[in-house]
Amino acid sequence: MSRPLGSKVTQDSIISGQIVTYHGDPFTLPAEQAVTAQKSAILIKNGLIAQIAPLSTLRRTAPHATVHDHGDALISPGFIDAHAHYPQTGIIASWGKRLIDWLNTYTFPEEQRFADTAYAREIANLYLDFLLSHGTTTVASFCTIHPESVDALFKAAQTRGMRIVAGKTCMDRDTAPQGLRDTAQTAYDQSKALLNKWHGKGRATYAITPRFSPTSTPEQLEALGALWAENPSCLMQTHLSEQTDEIAWVKSFYPNARDYLDTYETYGLIGKGALFGHAIHLEPREIARLQDTGSSLIHCPTSNTFIGSGLFNMAARKADGLRVGLATDTGGGSSFSMLRTMAASYEIGQLTGTALHPAQLLWLATKGSAEALHMGAQIGSIAVGMEADLTVIDLASTPEIAQRSARAQTIWESVFPTIMMGDDRAISKTYVMGIPVA
Ligand code: GUN
Numbered sequence: 546m547s548r549p550l551g552s553k554v555t556q557d558s559i560i561s562g563q564i565v566t567y568h569g570d571p572f573t574l575p576a577e578q579a580v581t582a583q584k585s586a587i588l589i590k591n592g593l594i595a596q597i598a599p600l601s602t603l604r605r606t607a608p609h610a611t612v613h614d615h616g617d618a619l620i621s622p623g624f625i626d627a628h629a630h631y632p633q634t635g636i637i638a639s640w641g642k643r644l645i646d647w648l649n650t651y652t653f654p655e656e657q658r659f660a661d662t663a664y665a666r667e668i669a670n671l672y673l674d675f676l677l678s679h680g681t682t683t684v685a686s687f688c689t690i691h692p693e694s695v696d697a698l699f700k701a702a703q704t705r706g707m708r709i710v711a712g713k714t715c716m717d718r719d720t721a722p723q724g725l726r727d728t729a730q731t732a733y734d735q736s737k738a739l740l741n742k743w744h745g746k747g748r749a750t751y752a753i754t755p756r757f758s759p760t761s762t763p764e765q766l767e768a769l770g771a772l773w774a775e776n777p778s779c780l781m782q783t784h785l786s787e788q789t790d791e792i793a794w795v796k797s798f799y800p801n802a803r804d805y806l807d808t809y810e811t812y813g814l815i816g817k818g819a820l821f822g823h824a825i826h827l828e829p830r831e832i833a834r835l836q837d838t839g840s841s842l843i844h845c846p847t848s849n850t851f852i853g854s855g856l857f858n859m860a861a862r863k864a865d866g867l868r869v870g871l872a873t874d875t876g877g878g879s880s881f882s883m884l885r886t887m888a889a890s891y892e893i894g895q896l897t898g899t900a901l902h903p904a905q906l907l908w909l910a911t912k913g914s915a916e917a918l919h920m921g922a923q924i925g926s927i928a929v930g931m932e933a934d935l936t937v938i939d940l941a942s943t944p945e946i947a948q949r950s951a952r953a954q955t956i957w958e959s960v961f962p963t964i965m966m967g968d969d970r971a972i973s974k975t976y977v978m979g980i981p982v983a
């Protein structure tokens with residue numbers, strides 16, 4: 546499945562189908578002007594998009610290129626899952642708990658198993674294969690407290706040529722079990738060693754990763770804020786305002802904080818490159834600070850319904866001008882599929898008063914997530930110079946979907962049944978840097 550490490554020169558290839566093109570943000574422009582899909586083809590040289598033109602033109606331009614003709618299938622930028630926990634692969638779909646009980650009952654016991662490096666490697670490889678078969682080419686994932694769990698994921702991504710964001714999940718408070726605790730100093734030291742090892746190596750980006758305020762002391766948040774200030778090209782990922790019980794818990798640990806976001810802000814854990822997962826129950830001051838600092842919000846719709854967290858108001862947050870990415874939050878989220886995640890986002894949109902357009906949903910899962918991760922110049926859209934991470938979507942992958950899309954009058958009417966009812970069967974091919982990998 547993988548190409549040799551570090552290899553740059555590959556056979557030119559051409560991929561044809563209905564190519565998705567972005568002309569702007571579909572939350573700012575009319576959605577069908579901002580996003581179009583037309584029969585065309587992509588010439589790929591050395592993993593990058595070199596030209597976009599009709600197939601007949603590219604066959605003449607590059608007569609030796611390998612041609613992958615996907616007919617009327619949709620060629621989308623590879624999906625970008627902007628917040629997930631690969632160590633929770635084995636406990637996805639665990640029943641009956643809300644956030645804090647869910648962490649204690651299912652998550653923390655499973656994460657302790659990652660002290661075993663062989664287990665970490667096994668799950669990292671399994672997880673990335675699941676992602677590729679679901680059309681996801683980039684993920685921003687939490688790891689566990691164990692540095693080896695971080696090495697395992699970066700290595701598995703490197704083997705597959707994938708662009709990846711990951712970091713050691715730091716926790717030093719006794720709200721986490723003994724086996725999952727570090728200290729302010731070891732969190733700093735181990736995160737620093739890992740970022741020096743991986744950040745900027747090939748397609749890897751390091752994210753400094755305090756799990757969330759209730760499992761970190763102020764000293765640990767301060768140490769990680771200092772590490773980020775010393776390494777500003779890293780990202781910083783954490784959780785914010787997911788459940789109301791959690792917000793009350795945060796207040797009990799940080800009685801002087803103005804609100805939940807302030808527990809991060811006080812220690813420099815806010816700004817361009819900060820990724821706040823969930824961010825459902827925000828105060829006006831928090832929204833204003835997120836806007837002022839250029840921080841990103843990551844919407845995790847299947848998780849927010851599965852763990853019973855609440856309804857993120859996408860239309861309102863986009864109208865606030867915030868960067869918003871889309872994510873599975875596996876395994877609090879109930880699926881590895883970004884199609885399923887788009888469907889859940891649509892349903893939450895309905896419950897909050899806005900029917901999100903299929904073009905908006907597709908944009909969120911690709912360009913929206915790329916911009917939230919500050920990677921919009923490399924991934925998330927199909928344009929000359931971009932990395933050729935592509936997902937080929939069959940718009941008639943099951944008889945149930947096919948009978949509905951057969952009636953479609955427009956491309957979006959044909960795409961929407963796959964968003965709502967599709968799964969990995971709809972992903973007919975996934976390309977990483979132009980190479981078919983699943
Ligand atoms: N908050 C802190 N840790 C977690 C986690 O692992 N999953 C979710 N959904 N929320 C969290």
Ligand code: ZN
Nearest residue numbers: 628784822874
């Ligand atoms: Zn999470």
